[in-house]
Amino acid sequence: MFSDGSVELVIRNITHVTLVKPFIASKLFGVGTVLIELAGSASVEGFLFYVDKPEFIYDSVKEIMQKNGFKLTKQNLIQKEKPSLLGVFMEIGGGILAILFFSLYFIGPLIMVVGSIFGVGGILGALLVVIVIVLFVLFLRVMNLLSRTYYIYGDAIVYEEGFLTKVNSFMPVENLADSAITQNLFEKIFDLYDVKISCQGASHEILFKNLKKGQEMERNIDELIKNMKPLVGTYKEKVNPEI
Numbered sequence: 001m002f003s004d005g006s007v008e009l010v011i012r013n014i015t016h017v018t019l020v021k022p023f024i025a026s027k028l029f030g031v032g033t034v035l036i037e038l039a040g041s042a043s044v045e046g047f048l049f050y051v052d053k054p055e056f057i058y059d060s061v062k063e064i065m066q067k068n069g070f071k072l073t074k075q076n077l078i079q080k081e082k083p084s085l086l087g088v089f090m091e092i093g094g095g096i097l098a099i100l101f102f103s104l105y106f107i108g109p110l111i112m113v114v115g116s117i118f119g120v121g122g123i124l125g126a127l128l129v130v131i132v133i134v135l136f137v138l139f140l141r142v143m144n145l146l147s148r149t150y151y152i153y154g155d156a157i158v159y160e161e162g163f164l165t166k167v168n169s170f171m172p173v174e175n176l177a178d179s180a181i182t183q184n185l186f187e188k189i190f191d192l193y194d195v196k197i198s199c200q201g202a203s204h205e206i207l208f209k210n211l212k213k214g215q216e217m218e219r220n221i222d223e224l225i226k227n228m229k230p231l232v233g234t235y236k237e238k239v240n241p242e243i
Contacts, residue, residue, distance in 0.1 A: 009046050011068040012231040013038045015175045015199035016206070019058040023164035025050060034058050039175055039200045039232045062170070069231050070172045076154035078220050079213070087192045087210025088145040092138065140164070150208050152220050155228070157197065159208070174231045175200045179221040181214045197221065200232040 016037035025031050032054030036046030051057060066072050143163035151158040157171045177198045187193065193214020197206045211217060 007046060009036060009038060011065055012070075013040065013175070014061075014065060014070075014172070015039050016169065016171050017058065017061050017065075018167065018169040019054055021054065021162075021166040023166075026166070034061065036061065037199070058168070065172065070174055071155035072170070072172055074151075074153045074156050074158060074170075077151060078154060078224075079150075079152040079217055081150045081152075081208070081211050081213055081217060083145060083148050083210040084190075084192055084212050085146070086190055087187070088142060090186055090190075090192075091145060091210060092141050145210075148208075150211075150217070152217060152224075154224065157221065171197070171199065171206070172231075173224045173228045176221070176225050176228075177230075178225065179218050181218045193218075195221070200230050 014036060018035040019032060020035065021032040031050045031052055033050060034048045034054055034057050035044045038045045048057060062072055140163060144161070147163045148161040149159065155173050157173065159169050161167045177200045180196045181193045182196060183193055191212070193211050195208040195211060195214050195217050208217070
């Protein structure tokens with residue numbers, strides 16, 4: 001209201017484009033959010049919050065990128081992966097403990113107050129309500145993690161996630177820098193991997209978690225990066241060849 005601002009994005013420096021469709025806002029009003037990340041930045045540089053026809057904008061960004069040197073055909077599917085069910089339950093284990101602690105520490109005294117007013121029946125009713133809420137939250141969390149799907153194409157990495165709020169995202173292979181696999185103690189025991197992807201000139205990383213074929217995914221991504229020429233900085237070189 002009291003200030004103006006503008007952002008200009010160099011198309012060839014784009015490393016990551018994401019479409020977020022919040023469940024309620026998307027269903028009721030057809031709006032969503034488009035996020036654009038650039039090489040050399042640790043945060044989102046371009047963002048369009050709660051815009052109309054977000055899918056059209058998302059697809060338009062991809063088309064503009066293709067006209068500026070990116071392939072993004074997404075025709076040659078090399079690998080498709082989903083998180084391991086065991087890994088998902090391991091991931092939510094800490095969340096379960098946090099929810100139980102919150103329930104006992106904050107809701108426990110409230111249940112005792114209800115019990116002092118309504119007796120044993122009130123306590124059992126309050127406990128039942130808490131249990132239903134906890135189970136519902138855990139159900140949403142599990143379904144959200146299980147809904148993740150990762151696609152490795154010959155010219156792009158694409159992932160989809162979200163049980164209610166839907167997220168679609170793609171990363172052009174041209175501006176990827178590196179990939180690596182990590183394992184914590186439990187992941188080593190159960191032979192699971194997290195795949196970490198870095199983009200050209202960016203300090204942030206994208207993490208694909210709880211994968212059975214993490215080593216294969218890392219090899220495939222590294223092979224694509226090795227055979228693809230980066231586009232970061234080519235615009236400046238073309239405009240100012242003497243620099």
